[in-house]
Amino acid sequence: MKVLVTGGAGYIGSHIALCLLDRGYKVVILDNLTTGIASNIPKGAAFYQADIGDAAALRGILRDEKPTSVIHCAGATVVPESMLDPVKYYQANVSTATAFLNETVLAGVQNWLFSSTAAVYGNPKTDKVAEDHSFAPLSPYGHSKLMFEQILVDVCSVHNVCHAALRYFNVAGADPQGRSGQSTPNATHLLKVAAKVAVSNAGVFEVFGTDYNTPDGSCVRDFIHVSDLAEVHVETLEHMTKHRTPLTMNCGYSKGYSVLEVLAEVQRQSHDFEVVYSTRRDGDIGSIVANSDVLTKTLNWTPKHNSLEVIVRDALLWERNILANSA
Numbered sequence: 001m002k003v004l005v006t007g008g009a010g011y012i013g014s015h016i017a018l019c020l021l022d023r024g025y026k027v028v029i030l031d032n033l034t035t036g037i038a039s040n041i042p043k044g045a046a047f048y049q050a051d052i053g054d055a056a057a058l059r060g061i062l063r064d065e066k067p068t069s070v071i072h073c074a075g076a077t078v079v080p081e082s083m084l085d086p087v088k089y090y091q092a093n094v095s096t097a098t099a100f101l102n103e104t105v106l107a108g109v110q111n112w113l114f115s116s117t118a119a120v121y122g123n124p125k126t127d128k129v130a131e132d133h134s135f136a137p138l139s140p141y142g143h144s145k146l147m148f149e150q151i152l153v154d155v156c157s158v159h160n161v162c163h164a165a166l167r168y169f170n171v172a173g174a175d176p177q178g179r180s181g182q183s184t185p186n187a188t189h190l191l192k193v194a195a196k197v198a199v200s201n202a203g204v205f206e207v208f209g210t211d212y213n214t215p216d217g218s219c220v221r222d223f224i225h226v227s228d229l230a231e232v233h234v235e236t237l238e239h240m241t242k243h244r245t246p247l248t249m250n251c252g253y254s255k256g257y258s259v260l261e262v263l264a265e266v267q268r269q270s271h272d273f274e275v276v277y278s279t280r281r282d283g284d285i286g287s288i289v290a291n292s293d294v295l296t297k298t299l300n301w302t303p304k305h306n307s308l309e310v311i312v313r314d315a316l317l318w319e320r321n322i323l324a325n326s327a
């Protein structure tokens, strides 16, 4: 089976591509390298540098490569940026993505997997959030992902394409074999920033908000190791191929850690670095943890890297690689 991975030069897409290749799939990557990095692209994958909205380039790729499945990771991804520039998010994640979806279904793609997000839920009404929880996104980013989930259902139903929306919680860590990791230099994710401060021995880590209604006042998130998440995509694809049923699944471990707990683990595995405590960041949810029963039961799946210690270890390992290679 040949899989077209959009955003395959990015953080999550490159790990999905690695996992697909490890499992014997053919992989085609489409990425415009805005936040992605060419060195993330695994050996063995075909690579096209183009925008998913470039219809002429896309038609050529679909005609030449004839992928049977699409895994769509490309998009605009940063919650706080979406608060300042909503149009960018609706264009990238809704309009451009819809045109891309249309081209791929017209070209005969059979399976469509979409990188959705826990941000579709907004502030949870329950300790753990299941897939049937109400939707109230706090940011244009979350809204744009929710809109595209609906578009995906409608378009795929008409064209008889099997579809899945995977709602990632907080993705972190790096390939344990050191083949990929979070490489975008100005990435704003908690663990990326903390690992960079720890490894570079420079800068200060800023905690956004200590007055949330959580045990230590900082935000709580459900962190999933990027290599486990990559495996979930391959398992989902196999389930879709076999059963032809649409899926919507939370991707997390059903366990929350606070920002301060994550920082403490990074410092335990590195050294004490300077931390400052500032006000809340716009668009942030106080606490969100997955109920991931649908995922584990549907795929009969057991995670391999589900500990904060391992996630932090792999994030630090990757950050040290980046520093060593830049020296």
Ligand SMILES: NC(=O)c1ccc[n+]([C@@H]2O[C@H](COP(=O)([O-])OP(=O)(O)OC[C@H]3O[C@@H](n4cnc5c(N)ncnc54)[C@H](O)[C@@H]3O)[C@@H](O)[C@H]2O)c1
Pocket: 006, 007, 008, 009, 010, 011, 012, 013, 030, 031, 032, 033, 034, 035, 036, 037, 050, 051, 052, 053, 072, 073, 074, 075, 076, 077, 092, 096, 115, 116, 117, 118, 167, 168, 169, 170, 171, 172, 184
């Ligand atoms: N990182 C997380 O914790 C997280 C959580 C939930 C959902 N997601 C979703 O997962 C997906 C991947 O996120 P990531 O963290 O790997 O981000 P990333 O920025 O590392 O990867 C996105 C990739 O898409 C490419 N891209 C962007 N727009 C494009 C376009 N128009 N045409 C072609 N390529 C384009 C970028 O160059 C980049 O390589 C995104 O859709 C994001 O919303 C991420």
Ligand SMILES: O=c1ccn([C@@H]2O[C@H](COP(=O)(O)OP(=O)(O)O[C@H]3O[C@H](CO)[C@H](O)[C@H](O)[C@H]3O)[C@@H](O)[C@H]2O)c(=O)[nH]1
Pocket: 077, 078, 079, 116, 117, 118, 119, 168, 169, 170, 171, 188, 189, 190, 191, 193, 205, 206, 207, 208, 209, 219, 220, 221, 259, 281, 284, 288
């Ligand atoms: O320097 C930092 C960076 C982050 N944080 C805090 O750490 C928590 C996690 O923030 P991230 O930026 O790492 O992640 P988000 O929860 O904002 O968003 C991530 O997870 C979401 C799903 O929950 C989205 O899908 C999104 O794409 C992805 O970036 C937040 O409370 C944030 O305020 C800090 O305190 N300091």
